[in-house]
Amino acid sequence: MEDSSSEGPDDATVCGQPLADQAKFQPIDRTRSSPSLHLPDDRWMTVLETQCTFPPEIFHGVMLNLVKNPNITSSHLFRADIFYDSGDNAAHDHEGGTPDLLKHLKAEYRPLTASLPDYELIRTIVRQLIPRNPQLDRPLVQTCHFFQKLGEHEECNVVLYVPHAQQADDMPFYHPAVAKLAFLHSWRYADNDPNDDPQALGSISVSYSLFPNTTLTTKLERTALRLLQTVHKHGQGQLAGYEKRVHLDQIIPQKRYQDTYAKLKAKYGRQLAEQWVEVTDPGKHVFEDIGIAAFLIELWRDMYDLPAGDAAAAQPDDSSAVDSSDKRDSTPFPGFVDIGCGNGLLVYILLSEGYPGWGFDARQRKTWSIFPSHIQDRLKQQLLVPDIFTATSSASSESQSDTLYHNGVFEPGTFIVSNHADELTPWTPLLAYQNNSAFIAIPCCSRDLSGARFRAPPTTKATKQVPARLPQQETITPQQSTPVGDGEQSLQVNKAVQAAETGSLKRTEAQKKMPSAYSTLCSYVSSLAEEVGFEAEREVLRIPSTRNQCIVGGRRKQNPAESGRHHDEGRRDTLVAVVERELGKSIEVVGKEWVERAEKLAKKPGSGH
Numbered sequence: 001m002e003d004s005s006s007e008g009p010d011d012a013t014v015c016g017q018p019l020a021d022q023a024k025f026q027p028i029d030r031t032r033s034s035p036s037l038h039l040p041d042d043r044w045m046t047v048l049e050t051q052c053t054f055p056p057e058i059f060h061g062v063m064l065n066l067v068k069n070p071n072i073t074s075s076h077l078f079r080a081d082i083f084y085d086s087g088d089n090a091a092h093d094h095e096g097g098t099p100d101l102l103k104h105l106k107a108e109y110r111p112l113t114a115s116l117p118d119y120e121l122i123r124t125i126v127r128q129l130i131p132r133n134p135q136l137d138r139p140l141v142q143t144c145h146f147f148q149k150l151g152e153h154e155e156c157n158v159v160l161y162v163p164h165a166q167q168a169d170d171m172p173f174y175h176p177a178v179a180k181l182a183f184l185h186s187w188r189y190a191d192n193d194p195n196d197d198p199q200a201l202g203s204i205s206v207s208y209s210l211f212p213n214t215t216l217t218t219k220l221e222r223t224a225l226r227l228l229q230t231v232h233k234h235g236q237g238q239l240a241g242y243e244k245r246v247h248l249d250q251i252i253p254q255k256r257y258q259d260t261y262a263k264l265k266a267k268y269g270r271q272l273a274e275q276w277v278e279v280t281d282p283g284k285h286v287f288e289d290i291g292i293a294a295f296l297i298e299l300w301r302d303m304y305d306l307p308a309g310d311a312a313a314a315q316p317d318d319s320s321a322v323d324s325s326d327k328r329d330s331t332p333f334p335g336f337v338d339i340g341c342g343n344g345l346l347v348y349i350l351l352s353e354g355y356p357g358w359g360f361d362a363r364q365r366k367t368w369s370i371f372p373s374h375i376q377d378r379l380k381q382q383l384l385v386p387d388i389f390t391a392t393s394s395a396s397s398e399s400q401s402d403t404l405y406h407n408g409v410f411e412p413g414t415f416i417v418s419n420h421a422d423e424l425t426p427w428t429p430l431l432a433y434q435n436n437s438a439f440i441a442i443p444c445c446s447r448d449l450s451g452a453r454f455r456a457p458p459t460t461k462a463t464k465q466v467p468a469r470l471p472q473q474e475t476i477t478p479q480q481s482t483p484v485g486d487g488e489q490s491l492q493v494n495k496a497v498q499a500a501e502t503g504s505l506k507r508t509e510a511q512k513k514m515p516s517a518y519s520t521l522c523s524y525v526s527s528l529a530e531e532v533g534f535e536a537e538r539e540v541l542r543i544p545s546t547r548n549q550c551i552v553g554g555r556r557k558q559n560p561a562e563s564g565r566h567h568d569e570g571r572r573d574t575l576v577a578v579v580e581r582e583l584g585k586s587i588e589v590v591g592k593e594w595v596e597r598a599e600k601l602a603k604k605p606g607s608g609h
Helices: 019-023 056-068 090-095 218-239 254-274 282-303 345-352 366-370 397-402 428-434 517-531 567-583 587-603
Strands: 044-052 077-085 120-131 140-150 154-163 180-189 200-209 336-339 357-361 379-381 415-419 439-442 534-540 549-556
Touching: 044 180, 044 218, 056 077, 056 120, 056 140, 056 154, 056 180, 056 218, 077 254, 180 218, 200 218, 254 282, 254 345, 282 345, 282 415, 282 439, 282 549, 336 345, 345 357, 415 428, 428 439, 428 517, 428 534, 428 549, 428 567, 517 534, 517 549, 567 587
Parallel strands: 336 357, 336 415, 357 379, 415 439
Antiparallel strands: 044 200, 077 120, 120 140, 140 154, 154 180, 180 200, 439 549, 534 549
């Protein structure tokens, strides 16, 4: 790197180059130049390098995130299990012998020592890379060292990956076949005092230490390009103020979910995909339902005491198994019902794993025929007409004899599953409330409590919160308006700014921040759950679907409104009040509309879901 000009860069340039150009990913081939790292007895080769504008603290944060989440750089990986993390005491641990924590680790999980001349070791992490398909790839243990070197006008940080492998043949497919891998971030301060707010020129590079008798292959070059591009993208993104909007694994830890998912996938994935009889894509529906089943199994481990001897009761053989004292509830598993069960895959998997339950749908699916007879017996073709409708419904006795109805009253406590159930989605927390049950709802299409299509508001009408207006509906107040011409006092007041007036379909910044229809639907279902006394928890599921948010109602709050009233009567009155308030119609009218829509739905051909 060259020194900056004596006059110093202005706000738009650094070392003669525009900041925007430095922020772009522009990799430079370094294979024919001297390596950035020099270590004795190592065959280091710097493969690629690019400029950057993010400082060392962002680089450290990005690399720490990539160490803990290797699935970001490889789709073949699930996650990393951390066996050891020195935190900020790496130098002390390294120089002071074996700390007590390491003495309790198996030899293969202990960190491999490493040093860089003139660098200080600031952190050491030992991780195990967990492949997505354990039948094809094996896990790999790896030591990750964080080094730092501080100069008068420059700071360098190195993250060194050391696989616990002796030769190239020991490396799994998802990891480059190299002895070591290093990322170097160099940051040169333009000002004399690095404590000031400097304009600086930075660079990041990726280097390999090759195994003996191996050469740099095209695959290794492609891998280096991918890794460097990922680090650069995440670093520049954080510098620009990017904040992660989706947070996973809020209810169930990632390790427990993914371990259970891998077992279910190996057990059912190929079998179900090969037997698929629907016209829809089995790659989506099969693995989506396997993922939901894995989440439910781990959720139920936390909530219930599972029957001894059942497959469901088998605890995972790892340290993340749930202690019985940490369970939310000590009641036995009450069974489940999948309302709107569709293709029945979820019911099949849960029953096969030892969880008692059943499912029903308005239309029978072709998939039901591929299941064993005892599974088919647990799948019913029924229309759900909530109990508060059946007493007031004006549906003819003839229509009720043609179609089998279910009134939504289950065995008390039955766990209610609603997976993309559309019309039944907003009813899920209400049915759970009526049955004194817990529930999970995974919304898809937006329907109101009468089954009609609508755009759900973010909250129920009981919540006094005025939703944000569309930007096109905002009006200009006299204080916000500006003169039309020079010296004129005429103002454009209370005129709605319509997109059609500008001729542009580009979304404004205000529009970009507006919640989507799916987001407001999830919020609406959560609001319904909160209103009837649930502590609604939200989670983004790791499933191959854009409709991947779920609402879990596992805990109930005290509802003083029901005190002193008959249990069933009080709950029924509450549900009637909620439905009439939300729709602005009597319960008799809503019930009639619901039955009419349900009967039309039953006549439609079944889909693959």
